[in-house]
Amino acid sequence: MAIIITDECINCGACEPECPNNAIYEGAEEWKYAEGTSLEGDFVLPNGNTGNADEDQEPISDEVYYIVPDKCTEC
Ligand code: SF4
Numbered sequence: 313m314a315i316i317i318t319d320e321c322i323n324c325g326a327c328e329p330e331c332p333n334n335a336i337y338e339g340a341e342e343w344k345y346a347e348g349t350s351l352e353g354d355f356v357l358p359n360g361n362t363g364n365a366d367e368d369q370e371p372i373s374d375e376v377y378y379i380v381p382d383k384c385t386e387c
Contacts, residue, residue, distance in 0.1 A: 315379045315386070323376050335383035339375045342368040349383060357382060 317327075317336075328336045334348020344366060345351045351365035361382055363369075372378040 315381045315384045317377050317379060321376050325377065328377065331379075331384075332387060333383045333385055335380045336377055337371065337380065338377055339373045340371050342371060343380055344368060345383065 315335075323339070325338065328338065330336075332348070337343045345355070345363060346365035349365070353366070354362070354364050356362050359382070369380075372380065
């Protein structure tokens with residue numbers, strides 16, 4: 313699954329509050345699996361990714377809004 317915000321993004325932030333899974337974050341903002349999901353503590357996702365839901369994760373982009381692929385359900 314490849315989920316990206318395209319080059320047409322003007323960094324306005326309108327999409328962030330619309331995502332039901334809290335999968336969209338502002339550039340340079342750390343994110344957590346627990347935010348907007350029911351994940352708690354240590355977990356293994358169906359795709360094999362592992363982690364701790366409450367740990368801060370590195371931003372995927374430092375400049376523009378980004379989507380966390382593991383949190384996006386392609387709604
Ligand atoms: S497509 Fe993904 S990132 Fe976009 S609103 Fe739906 S769950 Fe959120």
